[in-house]
Amino acid sequence: MAGARRPGTGISDLTAKRVSVYLRCLEDLQADGVTTVSSQALAEKFGLNSAQIRKDLACFGEFGTRGVGYNVSRLKEHLVRELGIDRGRNVVIVGAGNLGMALADYQGFNEHGFHIVALADIDDEKIGRSSRSGIPVLAFDAMPQAVRANSVEIGIVAVPSPAAQQTYDAFADAGLNAILNFAPTQLRTRPGVKVKSVDLRINLESLSFYLKNVEDGA
Amino acid sequence: MAGARRPGTGISDLTAKRVSVYLRCLEDLQADGVTTVSSQALAEKFGLNSAQIRKDLACFGEFGTRGVGYNVSRLKEHLVRELGIDRGRNVVIVGAGNLGMALADYQGFNEHGFHIVALADIDDEKIGRSSRSGIPVLAFDAMPQAVRANSVEIGIVAVPSPAAQQTYDAFADAGLNAILNFAPTQLRTRPGVKVKSVDLRINLESLSFYLKNVEDGA
């Protein structure tokens, strides 16, 4: 057990999110032919403290060279592996409404290792059709089967709020451990089944709150 | 100046986000005819500490009754005012692709005080058409005019990454102070022009990282 380096363990959500952002930046730098970058340079791009960046990166092992900086491609390769996005992950979306359809056709996913295998819905009207880019809409009940058949690892909840919990439970029952939730609801989660929520309403309300404070302060 | 209570000042983003969630819960409780709720009861719903909820709510003034709890409707009314969502806010979306269109038709906005006035795009193919629910697609250059004419306060960036900065700048020039950004880019922001970013890729990568740790831990 001793000496078994296990980097990537005990890393906070905040750090993981930032690393994701650094990764994107490294891709841009690599595309521009830059080979080396310092924590200082990255810090300026993101308005962060350079120590923070060094700490974040150090979580994954020592990849910098003192007096020089970080090798862009080496660091990138390493982070990709550490984030587990060196291989593709299959995704299924439940809810074939406007949002689900838009997500299915969103190119940003496919370009970066996430492959949308299918949509699913309970609406007979939608079942059997497919998205503009050709992703099929299955019956809700056929989802678990599709998950098994395609080794799906991530489920996206794109249904209206009242159906969100049920969708989460169905994903969990189907064996998924990672869920991205777009419904504005607090889900009752199970241990081991991670949820990330994207809540448009919260974001808009935060902006509204900001505007209100600006108004009142004026 | 003394005694001029100004609640809602100096409240952290984290608190504001949570309050937004409480608010949604209060709406549900009210719909169910519940008149009073305790911090303890709310805490259980969200898996939070009850002291945190009391602290969060106390930021906005003292609204509980000791020995009893909080009056649901009174608290709700108050939070709605404090978040600045007691009146509608007009919104414009730049980018009439899949995502922009889906957002324009998303009912969750209209139901909660956010009114999408128009979409805008540079693509001649799209200009002049409208979303399924009838929201018109204007020329990108007509956006500032639409902002003024409709007293728009919030701008949504739904364009591909390379165009995001330019869209942000155009919003800022048009006088908007609050922007919701869906492009996976780090925007160079101006003072006073608040951005909230919704980054799908970061969320998926976080999930991927979680899955990787589960795999490695097993």
Add this chain to the structure above:
DNA sequence: GCATGTGAATGGATTCACAGCT
């Protein structure tokens, strides 16, 4: 000299625990 990696210091946010009101 220059930039990393990291212990120590700081700053915020969360939790504890209790005084005070109903």
Add this chain to the structure above:
DNA sequence: AGCTGTGAATCCATTCACATGC
């Protein structure tokens, strides 16, 4: 008794500052 509101204590994240190595 029950529950809020809040100072004190704790925990976690960020920043500082420097020893270490290229």
